Amino acid sequence: MSFIAMNRFKIRPGRETDFETIWRERESRLREMPGFREFRLLKGPKHDDHTLYSSHVIWESRADFEAWTKSDQFRASHRSAGKRDGESPILGAPQFEGFETVLHEG
DSSP states (O other): OOEEEEEEEEEOTTOHHHHHHHHHTSOOOGGGSTTEEEEEEEEEEEOSSOEEEEEEEEESOHHHHHHHHTSHHHHHHHTTTTOOSSSOSEEEEEEEEEEEOOOOOO
16 A cells, blocks of 8 residues: 655754754755655644654655665665764754554555
């Protein structure tokens, strides 16, 4: 049916706008890839020590997602990740989660 690739990010308090700007200004190459359906950046609950975000990409299949991770487009779009001046808005490493769709209602 489809594969959903998600990364959870813990963002330092007060740095939410910086994090969102990084995503808005990034070089996205997803549309160039076979099997890409949709991307969303989700803002979740605010905690004392962080705000939770999740990137959410829907692929036609796990194989399409895996092809993306091995592609030149993936390398190009992640080239400048972590190479920002000053302290990163992200606390720790993102947490990846991948899900196979087993039921879908449209």
